[in-house]
Amino acid sequence: xxxxxxxxxxxxxxxxxxxxxxxxxxxxxxxxxxxxxxxxxxxxxxxxxxxxxxxxxxxxxxxxxxxxxxxxxxxxxxxxxxxxxxxxxxxxxxxxxxxxxxxxxxxxxxxxxxxxxxxxxxxxxxxxxxxxxxxxxxxxxxxxxxxxxxxxxxxxxxxxxxxxxxxxxxxxxxxxxxxxxxxxxxxxxxxxxxxxxxxxxxxxxxxxxxxxxxxxxxxxxxxxxxxxxxxxxxxxxxxxxxxxxxxxxxxxxxxxxxxxxxxxxxxxxxxxxxxxxxxxxxxxxxxxxxxxxxxxxxxxxxxxxxxxxxxxxxxxxxxxxxxxxxxxxxxxxxxxxxxxxxxxxxxxxxxxxxxxxxxxxxxxxxxxxxxx
Amino acid sequence: xxxxxxxxxxxxxxxxxxxxxxxxxxxxxxxxxxxxxxxxxxxxxxxxxxxxxxxxxxxxxxxxxxxxxxxxxxxxxxxxxxxxxxxxxxxxxxxxxxxxxxxxxxxxxxxxxxxxxxxxxxxxxxxxxxxxxxxxxxxxxxxxxxxxxxxxxxxxxxxxxxxxxxxxxxxxxxxxxxxxxxxxx
Numbered sequence: 001x002x003x004x005x006x007x008x009x010x011x012x013x014x015x016x017x018x019x020x021x022x023x024x025x026x027x028x029x030x031x032x033x034x035x036x037x038x039x040x041x042x043x044x045x046x047x048x049x050x051x052x053x054x055x056x057x058x059x060x061x062x063x064x065x066x067x068x069x070x071x072x073x074x075x076x077x078x079x080x081x082x083x084x085x086x087x088x089x090x091x092x093x094x095x096x097x098x099x100x101x102x103x104x105x106x107x108x109x110x111x112x113x114x115x116x117x118x119x120x121x122x123x124x125x126x127x128x129x130x131x132x133x134x135x136x137x138x139x140x141x142x143x144x145x146x147x148x149x150x151x152x153x154x155x156x157x158x159x160x161x162x163x164x165x166x167x168x169x170x171x172x173x174x175x176x177x178x179x180x181x182x183x184x185x186x187x188x189x190x191x192x193x194x195x196x197x198x199x200x201x202x203x204x205x206x207x208x209x210x211x212x213x214x215x216x217x218x219x220x221x222x223x224x225x226x227x228x229x230x231x232x233x234x235x236x237x238x239x240x241x242x243x244x245x246x247x248x249x250x251x252x253x254x255x256x257x258x259x260x261x262x263x264x265x266x267x268x269x270x271x272x273x274x275x276x277x278x279x280x281x282x283x284x285x286x287x288x289x290x291x292x293x294x295x296x297x298x299x300x301x302x303x304x305x306x307x308x309x310x311x312x313x314x315x316x317x318x319x320x321x322x323x324x325x326x327x328x329x330x331x332x333x334x335x336x337x338x339x340x341x342x343x344x345x346x347x348x349x350x351x352x353x354x355x356x357x358x359x360x361x362x363x364x365x366x367x368x369x370x371x372x
Numbered sequence: 373x374x375x376x377x378x379x380x381x382x383x384x385x386x387x388x389x390x391x392x393x394x395x396x397x398x399x400x401x402x403x404x405x406x407x408x409x410x411x412x413x414x415x416x417x418x419x420x421x422x423x424x425x426x427x428x429x430x431x432x433x434x435x436x437x438x439x440x441x442x443x444x445x446x447x448x449x450x451x452x453x454x455x456x457x458x459x460x461x462x463x464x465x466x467x468x469x470x471x472x473x474x475x476x477x478x479x480x481x482x483x484x485x486x487x488x489x490x491x492x493x494x495x496x497x498x499x500x501x502x503x504x505x506x507x508x509x510x511x512x513x514x515x516x517x518x519x520x521x522x523x524x525x526x527x528x529x530x531x532x533x534x535x536x537x538x539x540x541x542x543x544x545x546x547x548x549x550x551x552x553x554x555x556x557x
Binding site: 061063064065066067068069072229327328330331332347351 | 391392395396399402403405406407409410411412413414415416418
């Protein structure tokens with residue numbers, strides 16, 4: 001029964017610790033509920049800290065790419081406390097709900113958006129035994145849940161009763177619906193290589209070669225590299241990041257779907273953006289760049305340092321990909337909506353299909369030749 | 373109508389794979405450029421802490437050489453917006469300054485006050501930042517001292533002593549003359 005609890009994957013100590021706190025007769029659902037609360041708290045804290053750090057990093061990256069400094073004053077060293085100041089400002093701002101807005105949709109939308117992004121964190125393997133739920137459907141679950149975000153965005157755009165918001169929401173719907181296809185297809189290459197949809201399993205399979213048997217260094221590297229480029233492009237479109245930030249393109253749609261939001265509700269959209277960025281980067285890390293594996297880390301297996309170091313390696317790798325997303329944002333100008341559609345349907349999707357075909361032949365040939 | 377016709381397809385239209393290659397290549401080149409800029413030294417300065425130098429002929433907040441000023445009001449008369457006001461008391465040649473104010477809510481930094489000055493003692497300075505929470509703080513005092521300085525006091529005292537001595541000498545001379553006249557009578 002305890003295998004069904006949160007944190008139960010890979011002999012996670014938290015489950016045993018949780019079960020040990022109570023006498024043997026405690027109903028299963030109490031343990032499950034408690035585990036879920038702890039999991040939620042951990043993810044919420046992680047995403048909040050991550051969003052704060054990422055906003056600061058984004059502003060620094062933007063600044064230095066434009067040959068200026070970015071935030072420098074708040075908190076002393078390079079404005080490190082800027083994000084905290086911004087967060088406090090957003091919390092104490094007036095929460096405005098328009099008189100003509102669809103109140104229910106307007107209020108549910110930010111919660112749905114952030115909730116969907118947070119839910120997807122459940123299946124992320126932060127370390128060999130730091131995963132909330134090692135789902136067999138791992139990456140499928142992440143894709144499915146994170147696309148609920150789109151529903152929230154459409155609700156926000158419609159509920160705001162503002163034509164710019166609605167334009168933003170419609171673009172989001174069109175864009176996400178068309179980029180779901182290449183995103184899902186580009187994930188097929190690693191899935192075929194690992195023979196599993198579970199991100200945790202992918203992490204375990206990349207542990208050989210002294211922690212360097214990553215998908216991009218494996219015998220399928222010639223599939224891994226183009227599929228990663230396609231995945232990353234589709235992920236940028238999924239997370240509404242520039243050059244695909246049409247849903248909120250500030251020069252034409254004010255702020256797109258979150259034009260009418262203020263205060264804490266606005267900050268929910270903001271947190272969702274950074275949570276989604278991290279989520280896509282983490283999927284990329286887990287499938288292409290060896291998850292928590294790093295040369296030399298295996299030597300520490302069994303010591304108390306191993307688990308925290310593995311989590312650190314995973315987070316740092318993902319943050320490097322988040323940095324690349326920011327780097328792309330300040331390099332490539334926003335493209336037009338027809339160019340977005342052309343790119344999705346005429347380029348990414350056919351290229352992904354070709355790669356899926358090549359990968360299926362390749363992986364089948366490998367299995368046939370090695371007699372597996 | 374030529375303008376309504378379909379524009380001719382560009383001669384060097386790229387193929388499908390050419391487009392793919394171009395997209396990947398141009399993005400990579402762009403990323404390389406921005407990565408170089410990312411590590412370059414920022415061009416901007418941290419303004420309140422560091423300031424860029426202004427030109428010599430920059431027209432900023434006035435600078436008054438108070439020891440040269442003769443309280444002739446030429447600058448105040450020349451000012452098109454009447455932003456200069458001053459008050460001083462004369463002690464013979466010495467001036468006892470009360471105030472010399474410029475109202476920077478009115479001042480338009482036209483430099484017309486500088487030209488008529490016979491002593492060349494009012495200048496446009498280099499300072500440009502005026503930040504205040506109250507309007508009254510925009511009225512700046514240009515004098516560096518009010519009243520008489522110690523040196524001026526000495527000079528005024530000397531002049532007065534000289535005057536007094538002269539007066540006394542005159543009086544004495546007059547008295548002597550009177551005496552002489554009296555004797556003659």
